[in-house]
Amino acid sequence: MTSEQVRRVVVVGGGTAGWLTACRIAAAADPAADPPLSVTLVESPDVPTIGVGEGTWPTMRGTLAKIGIDEAEFLTGADAAFKQGSRFDGWRSGAADDRYHHPFTAPVDAAPDDLVALWQATGGSFADAAGIQARLGDQGLAPRPRAMADYAGALNYAYHLDAGRFATLLRDVATTRLGVTYLRDHMLRVEADDAGGIAAIHVRDAGCIAGDLFVDCTGHAALLIGGHFGVPLVDRSDVLFNDRALAVQVPVAPDSAIASQTIATAHDSGWIWDIGLPTRRGVGCVYASAFASDDAAAETLRAYLARTAPDVANADLSFRRLTFRSAHRAAFWQGNCVAIGLSAGFLEPLEASAIVMVELSIDALIDGFPTQRSAMPLLARRFDDLFRYRWDRIVEFLKLHYLLSERDMPYWRAHREPASVPSRLRDLLALWRTRPPAPADFPHAHEIFPAASY
Numbered sequence: 001m002t003s004e005q006v007r008r009v010v011v012v013g014g015g016t017a018g019w020l021t022a023c024r025i026a027a028a029a030d031p032a033a034d035p036p037l038s039v040t041l042v043e044s045p046d047v048p049t050i051g052v053g054e055g056t057w058p059t060m061r062g063t064l065a066k067i068g069i070d071e072a073e074f075l076t077g078a079d080a081a082f083k084q085g086s087r088f089d090g091w092r093s094g095a096a097d098d099r100y101h102h103p104f105t106a107p108v109d110a111a112p113d114d115l116v117a118l119w120q121a122t123g124g125s126f127a128d129a130a131g132i133q134a135r136l137g138d139q140g141l142a143p144r145p146r147a148m149a150d151y152a153g154a155l156n157y158a159y160h161l162d163a164g165r166f167a168t169l170l171r172d173v174a175t176t177r178l179g180v181t182y183l184r185d186h187m188l189r190v191e192a193d194d195a196g197g198i199a200a201i202h203v204r205d206a207g208c209i210a211g212d213l214f215v216d217c218t219g220h221a222a223l224l225i226g227g228h229f230g231v232p233l234v235d236r237s238d239v240l241f242n243d244r245a246l247a248v249q250v251p252v253a254p255d256s257a258i259a260s261q262t263i264a265t266a267h268d269s270g271w272i273w274d275i276g277l278p279t280r281r282g283v284g285c286v287y288a289s290a291f292a293s294d295d296a297a298a299e300t301l302r303a304y305l306a307r308t309a310p311d312v313a314n315a316d317l318s319f320r321r322l323t324f325r326s327a328h329r330a331a332f333w334q335g336n337c338v339a340i341g342l343s344a345g346f347l348e349p350l351e352a353s354a355i356v357m358v359e360l361s362i363d364a365l366i367d368g369f370p371t372q373r374s375a376m377p378l379l380a381r382r383f384d385d386l387f388r389y390r391w392d393r394i395v396e397f398l399k400l401h402y403l404l405s406e407r408d409m410p411y412w413r414a415h416r417e418p419a420s421v422p423s424r425l426r427d428l429l430a431l432w433r434t435r436p437p438a439p440a441d442f443p444h445a446h447e448i449f450p451a452a453s454y
Contacts, residue, residue, distance in 0.1 A: 004373050006212040007035050012187060012201060012224060013217030014043035016054070016163050017341025017358045019170035021215050023067045024362045026178035040181040040211070041174070042203060049164065055083055055262045055275055055352035056158040058104050059359050061151040069173060071150040077169035079277050080161040081258045084137045086351065090266040093406050100125060103133035104156040106452050112436035137261035160262070160275045183209070190228040197335030198228060212373065213336050216343040225329060225339035233327040233345070236395050239420055240326040241411070242270055242348045244294070246301050246319040247284040250309050264350065267300050268292070269411040273349060274308065281309070286348060291411040294321065324348070328391045333380035336373065338365055345391060350401060353394050360390065386446060393448045396425040400454070
């Protein structure tokens with residue numbers, strides 16, 4: 001590669017991933033640089049975003065603050081609400097009282113053995129023994145009072161949001177406050193440079209758009225990282241079986257309470273998410289097509305809505321079917337192109353890892369931003385090593401939710417088959433039968449889930 005300065009960043013694709021990337025890079029750029037860093041986002045008018053509603057992690061508070069968005073502006077603009085963690089109903093046995101929590105506030109500061117002893121002494125749930133957030137979530141309370149400063153809370157918290165409205169808010173901030181150039185245009189082809197990287201993209205109306213660094217946010221199509229560079233997907237469906245979802249938006253009364261935790265309810269062949277927003281609930285039935293038909297999943301979702309939204313006419317609701325495969329790229333930074341968002345990979349939405357991987361990818365890109373093209377190979381290797389590790393850890397943590405279940409249906413029994421369990425997780429489970437999960441089991445400086453989550 002040449003030693004040319006990296007001064008032109010081209011983000012291909014919009015949605016949450018594209019606009020978060022453009023905003024963060026533009027906000028982090030040195031305004032006194034000569035020449036200045038330019039950020040251009042190209043979004044096709046022909047490709048709709050998925051936008052079914054999203055759960056986030058507490059990292060989103062730092063992301064929004066770095067972009068310069070006031071919290072009230074975000075909550076209103078993205079139809080967002082507070083999220084304090086996740087509640088899992090029916091995952092162990094399916095009994096009426098089968099419930100556990102994964103709150104965002106860490107347990108009280110104590111050794112793992114002492115935490116387990118405290119839990120056993122109380123006779124209740126681990127989350128209740130280790131903190132108060134699970135109880136507050138069940139009561140529909142907020143993690144902070146109005147008087148606190150933006151992004152500060154009495155408890156750790158994230159958000160539920162409308163992904164479509166969030167992308168619109170980010171677009172407005174990017175173009176009116178951060179100097180991002182926005183082109184609503186359809187990409188036709190990639191022009192390669194002499195080193196096999198990308199010299200420019202050609203779009204339908206504006207013609208040629210040259211750049212030094214390209215960010216692929218084109219979703220599952222992965223037009224740059226997959227289409228141009230041919231980086232293959234690593235299939236993880238041998239571990240995580242779900243490959244379909246039925247999504248629906250459920251209306252709510254204007255003054256009704258808003259759930260401050262994601263509710264994940266297990267069913268015979270998967271699980272149902274339930275996300276509360278100020279103006280609606282986002283509900284979806286996740287399932288594995290090898291174990292349930294689309295019609296069976298629809299009946300499962302209708303039964304859930306009849307229980308949880310009895311005042312809403314089921315027949316008036318329209319289900320949107322989504323298909324996916326749990327997989328990620330074999331590499332995420334190739335040449336002068338970085339894949340962020342669905343172009344990098346997607347795992348089923350359990351534990352809401354999609355947006356946080358976007359945030360973490362942007363953080364890593366900015367922290368190791370290539371000021372010269374010649375630095376990209378080294379930075380790419382570091383980036384790829386980090387995110388291969390992170391994808392592996394997410395796969396393991398999601399698998400654990402299924403592996404510990406005692407539900408006796410074909411879908412759940414299949415999840416317990418030893419051949420479907422990653423070897424590292426299998427070894428850790430053997431160790432944890434002798435002692436609790438401990439920080440020493442997760443030695444990486446950038447762990448995606450700490451020992452407390454396990």
